[in-house]
Amino acid sequence: MAAIYHFLTALLLYGYLIPISLYVSIEIVKVLQSIFINQDIHMYYEETDKPAHARTSNLNEELGQVDTILSDKTGTLTCNSMEFIKFSVAGTAYGYGVTEVEKAMAKRNGSPLIVNGKDYGVADPAHDAKKSSIKGFNFDDDRIMDGNWVNEPHSDVIQNFFRLLAVCHTAIPDLDEETGKVTYEAESPDEAAFVIAAKELGFEFFNRTQSSVSVNELDPCVMQKS
Template sequence: MYYQEKDTPAKARTTTLNEQLGQIERSTTAEGVTLNRGKPVDFSWNKHADSKFEYLDHSLVDCIRSKKDQDALEFFKLLSLCHTVMVEQKEDELVYQAASPDEGALVTAARNFGFVFLSRTQDTITSARWTRK
């Protein structure tokens, strides 16, 4: 986080910052673009999406689906590959088992954005980029 007007980066001065970050709500981006937060994103374009995952920022989904921001695409690809999560297939549904809730949430987020972790062996990790429109 950064406050451009005073050229000042944010400093963490508490150990409970993670709990407090969940309480932050912004209706616009730093550039003043209004975020569409009226209703959750429709992930029906992604057959691997977790139906329990609810996300409200349509602009990030649009950014990923447009494939114009290579840094964002690389970020989600890395989220889908760099972890210790295990996966099971149960009744046409991917079920992730993670060592921590945070790790599971990050891999699930990548999955919903189209970067799907599918399997792991001792030597390989398999993921897929789901791009159907």
């Protein structure tokens, strides 16, 4: 009986041990699975024009086990999409953009949605094409766009505001060497919308190191001369 008890105890204690060769084989399989994930055309995300990119091979075996996701976070149940529409600097509000919710409500009520003389209830192919190409940026104000903010009374404050949008964040820039286009990977869509807005308004964040942040900034003097 003692021998039987010792055998069962040893079976329980040593049941978790695996050969080192098996561990190496499992890691090789995970790396191969991550390569297959990167090459899977069905995991392509058309909205952001990005394919799947496996940054780690530690979660491969857990992906196939996910069947149901239960969460009380609002972003999980919605698109979790943030857009830069308006901002206020030195007591002045800028931005006439409207959200998709406002457009849907106006369409449902049958009333035109007119802001600053523009009818946002009418489909504008040029505006829709521009918006679809710039995710997270839905800002519309002639006082700010195309460098016109340099003519505002508090242009220095507006410049510092744009600098903060381009610098104060944890986003990581991703530079496409072929096209020269910079995309951003942020922890939250809020940060991504801020950085994209700063880029579209002339303050492009393009590089980050452990001790510095690099930004291509619009020169107000050149814009005033032009």
